[in-house]
């Protein structure tokens with residue numbers, strides 16, 4: 001059997017990682033300024049993460065949700081504490097798309113309505129409902145065409161109101177910061193208006209924090225920069241530091257009942273051990289403050305190199321517009337040994353682990369500077 005052909009891949013065989021350093025089979029080292037799409041939050045092979053996972057595996061790797069799992073309670077407790085959503089309830093699942101599917105379904109259950117408002121340029125995942133609220137026609141098949149979704153421009157509160165006024169809306173879904181669309185940051189004023197309008201028209205406000213959450217932007221969730229609260233927040237990526245783990249944070253007004261949601265693997269023992277370790281390290285090592293500090297340094301320095309207009313960033317979620325993005329990304333990888341990411345035609349995306357140091361950042365700026373001068 002061969003692999004189904006669906007990814008464009010580099011011919012690099014990564015075999016180990018430690019902190020922000022990755023090594024390939026020939027022993028060549030790379031610096032990870034992308035975290036495999038923003039997944040690596042506390043660094044590769046963090047000792048506390050290994051400790052928790054190894055211990056858990058020796059005890060019990062998996063059992064399904066047919067039994068009590070105290071690790072789920074511990075994870076929920078710690079997540080509530082760090083995120084500030086202490087009185088919310090947590091549903092655990094396995095991927096970002098699955099978290100969004102469940103969020104959208106919950107909104108429809110709760111409101112009895114099915115229409116969803118989403119934002120142009122949004123990316124919420126590749127499964128049925130998540131793809132329906134994703135604004136990229138190229139990813140959809142005819143199978144995905146049946147959902148009732150309207151897209152509005154980012155920051156257009158008037159358009160949001162027009163749609164909500166129609167009275168048939170279950171939810172408005174928005175990323176804390178759009179990642180795949182090139183690090184597009186919603187205006188604080190718009191988020192505040194959205195929170196108010198959703199309340200007024202009894203639609204649920206869903207914040208997709210799958211990429212922008214878990215401390216990456218210098219707050220636990222990006223929407224907390226705007227001082228708003230979501231009815232439902234979805235999270236994945238950094239939550240398990242590479243172990244498939246996702247969550248839906250649910251306002252207490254949404255009642256659960258047996259059978260409403262479900263998953264075989266979601267919230268299993270090993271996944272919870274990974275999730276708990278991540279939260280412990282984020283807290284213990286003050287990684288949210290580190291993300292704010294190192295992120296601000298990177299943003300300021302990159303702006304000096306490419307101009308203010310070309311940079312959109314909050315903490316360690318950084319987008320840099322470059323006419324020759326592909327060449328710069330390739331040179332960073334093959335000449336300077338940095339993994340970075342890309343969005344759209346022209347944006348280079350940086351999503352390093354939250355453990356990245358000022359020294360790592362300074363080294364990156366020096367290498368980035370020489371790469372863009374050479375191009």
Ligand SMILES: Cc1ncc(COP(=O)(O)O)c(C=O)c1O
Pocket residue numbers: 037095096097098100123124125126175179180208209210211212236237
């Ligand atoms: C904002 C956002 N939502 C949802 C997803 C989908 O997550 P997953 O690939 O884990 O299904 C992603 C993935 O990139 C994302 O960036």
